[in-house]
Amino acid sequence: GAVVSQHPSWVICKSGTSVKIECRSLDFQATTMFWYRQFPKQSLMLMATSNEGSKATYEQGVEKDKFLINHASLTLSTLTVTSAHPEDSSFYICSAREIAGRALTGELFFGEGSRLTVL
Amino acid sequence: GQNIDQPTEMTATEGAIVQINCTYQTSGFNGLFWYQQHAGEAPTFLSYNVLDGLEEKGRFSSFLSRSKGYSYLLLKELQMKDSASYLCAVTDTGRRALTFGSGTRLQVQP
Numbered sequence: 654g655a656v657v658s659q660h661p662s663w664v665i666c667k668s669g670t671s672v673k674i675e676c677r678s679l680d681f682q683a684t685t686m687f688w689y690r691q692f693p694k695q696s697l698m699l700m701a702t703s704n705e706g707s708k709a710t711y712e713q714g715v716e717k718d719k720f721l722i723n724h725a726s727l728t729l730s731t732l733t734v735t736s737a738h739p740e741d742s743s744f745y746i747c748s749a750r751e752i753a754g755r756a757l758t759g760e761l762f763f764g765e766g767s768r769l770t771v772l
Numbered sequence: 773g774q775n776i777d778q779p780t781e782m783t784a785t786e787g788a789i790v791q792i793n794c795t796y797q798t799s800g801f802n803g804l805f806w807y808q809q810h811a812g813e814a815p816t817f818l819s820y821n822v823l824d825g826l827e828e829k830g831r832f833s834s835f836l837s838r839s840k841g842y843s844y845l846l847l848k849e850l851q852m853k854d855s856a857s858y859l860c861a862v863t864d865t866g867r868r869a870l871t872f873g874s875g876t877r878l879q880v881q882p
Contacts, residue, residue, distance in 0.1 A: 685868060687868075687869045687870075689872075694877075695874070695875075696859060696872045696873060696874045696875045697815070697859070697872045698872075699869050699870075699871065702868070702869055744812075746814050746815075748870075750868065761805070761817070761870055762817075763814040763815050763816075764814060765813070765814050766813065766814040768812070
């Protein structure tokens with residue numbers, strides 16, 4: 654089946670630094686990828702929709718200058734948390750759906766997630 | 773907008789059957805998903821319903837009633853490994869992203 658891979662799985666950084674998280678679709682092409690954030694014991698909250706070759710669409714309340722998204726190819730989207738602070742500590746998960754195929758299920762494939770801890 | 777409600781926690785016994793309900797309100801409904809998520813891991817796909825009725829897949833079944841804005845996930849022959857959070861999510865015709873409910877934490881006891 655289709656696979657979405659995220660890197661890194663874990664990252665610990667100092668307050669004020671920037672962290673980049675990569676999301677790759679390994680065996681399919683995805684014009685659109687989605688970035689979610691999940692705080693402990695809470696559900697997944699959509700942060701932004703990453704569109705290949707164009708600007709990302711951010712959800713209300715998500716700072717676009719803080720969470721930079723780049724979707725330079727059909728298999729790679731990156732999320733950069735700039736000037737990270739402790740309140741940005743969370744589980745970040747990307748997801749993608751194939752351009753074509755799997756239309757009957759509409760299944761959305763998730764990456765393994767990246768746990769960010771800002772000290 | 774979208775609004776999704778599901779119970780916060782449920783407890784069941786190994787070998788039993790449990791039903792997790794989900795109600796939703798959305799414009800332009802385009803499908804309902806159920807995902808399983810173990811602590812510290814990403815969600816894994818369980819089922820997708822876009823038409824009314826029951827979809828069965830092994831020990832897991834999912835039901836949808838679009839007129840009632842209601843779905844349930846039925847887990848049979850519960851196993852200890854089924855202890856996890858179960859997320860109900862919907863998508864509408866205007867967006868391709870999923871909107872998730874708060875999740876139901878299921879605890880399976882011996």
